[in-house]
Amino acid sequence: MSDTSTPGEEPVSAALRDAKARARSTHYTVGTLRADPDGTVWLECSCGTVLRNGPTWTLDEHVRLHRAEAKYLELSAAAPAGIPRMIDLP
Numbered sequence: 001m002s003d004t005s006t007p008g009e010e011p012v013s014a015a016l017r018d019a020k021a022r023a024r025s026t027h028y029t030v031g032t033l034r035a036d037p038d039g040t041v042w043l044e045c046s047c048g049t050v051l052r053n054g055p056t057w058t059l060d061e062h063v064r065l066h067r068a069e070a071k072y073l074e075l076s077a078a079a080p081a082g083i084p085r086m087i088d089l090p
């Protein structure tokens, strides 16, 4: 097993590193920013989700949440069995 971490950092397993990379490569914004007459600004994610502002959130907040959720789902799926979790999966 090779360790490519830098000194002082916890080694991250290849599975978790791959999970993060997968989240990045499957969720990137595509196309240009669009603005609707009603003030909605939106972008499409490569996964098909429309990222947009809303009555109480900005487009940037939606983009950040979407990326965090994508990363969580990939990491969660790749995490070792038995690892203590904050969110219980069904």
Ligand SMILES: [Zn+2]
Pocket: 026, 027, 028, 045, 046, 047, 048, 049, 066, 070
């Ligand atoms: Zn996405």
